[in-house]
Amino acid sequence: MSDELISKQVKNYLDSLVPARPTELEAMELYAKENGFPIIGAACGYFCYQMARMINAKHIFELGSGYGYSTAWFAQAVKENGGGAVHHVVWDDGLSKKAQAHLAALGLGEIVQYHVGEAVQSLREMPGQFDLIFNDIDKHGYPDALPVIKEKLGRGGVLIVDNMLWGGSIFDDSDHSPDTQGIREFTRQITSDPTWIVTLVPIRDGLGVAFKK
Numbered sequence: 001m002s003d004e005l006i007s008k009q010v011k012n013y014l015d016s017l018v019p020a021r022p023t024e025l026e027a028m029e030l031y032a033k034e035n036g037f038p039i040i041g042a043a044c045g046y047f048c049y050q051m052a053r054m055i056n057a058k059h060i061f062e063l064g065s066g067y068g069y070s071t072a073w074f075a076q077a078v079k080e081n082g083g084g085a086v087h088h089v090v091w092d093d094g095l096s097k098k099a100q101a102h103l104a105a106l107g108l109g110e111i112v113q114y115h116v117g118e119a120v121q122s123l124r125e126m127p128g129q130f131d132l133i134f135n136d137i138d139k140h141g142y143p144d145a146l147p148v149i150k151e152k153l154g155r156g157g158v159l160i161v162d163n164m165l166w167g168g169s170i171f172d173d174s175d176h177s178p179d180t181q182g183i184r185e186f187t188r189q190i191t192s193d194p195t196w197i198v199t200l201v202p203i204r205d206g207l208g209v210a211f212k213k
């Protein structure tokens with residue numbers, strides 16, 4: 001993936017505008033940097049938090065949660081919105097346990113419900129609808145996730161999708177990998193479905209932000 005798509009100068013500038021974070025959250029950012037773990041980072045995390053606050057989200061479902069960095073931003077928003085639940089889903093038990101420790105240390109453990117398994121299947125099995133859904137699973141799975149997300153997001157709800165630029169791979173005509181094709185197809189589907197008002201926001205690797213009419 002190209003580092004040049006969004007310049008380091010812009011990326012660092014956007015991250016620098018994010019207010020100071022708790023030490024635990026900064027430690028999670030440092031772990032990602034040192035270990036090459038793909039988290040959304042400060043600017044996207046703050047944007048997700050802002051969105052959740054703006055729509056007063058109380059019930060959030062995350063697909064592909066890792067060790068809980070993005071979860072922490074959503075959980076903070078839900079706490080400030082008066083309480084509710086953020087569903088953390090990852091298929092790796094070790095990551096789920098790690099997330100539980102981080103969220104507890106941040107004082108957000110009560111807000112989060114943990115599921116170990118395939119994220120789209122977990123969402124399909126959840127009762128009720130959500131105010132906000134965040135999608136960050138393996139990219140080849142994006143197209144099949146969309147109908148389930150559409151069903152499980154309430155009217156007036158917001159969908160946020162990470163990696164919509166995929167480091168610029170989507171522009172490379174010779175790239176037919178399942179992940180790149182998955183993002184292209186997902187983008188085609190969501191932008192051609194009148195149910196959605198959708199914009200690609202070019203922060204970090206591109207966040208898709210879609211409002212369900």
Ligand SMILES: C[S@@+](CC[C@H](N)C(=O)[O-])C[C@H]1O[C@@H](n2cnc3c(N)ncnc32)[C@H](O)[C@@H]1O
Pocket residue numbers: 038039040041063064065066067068069070071089090091092095117118119120136137138141
């Ligand atoms: C990009 S990382 C998530 C980072 C997290 N959203 C953050 O920003 O802190 C995606 C995580 O979800 C897991 N994952 C990917 N596809 C999944 C799926 N379909 N079901 C469950 N977990 C999945 C990956 O193994 C990885 O741990």
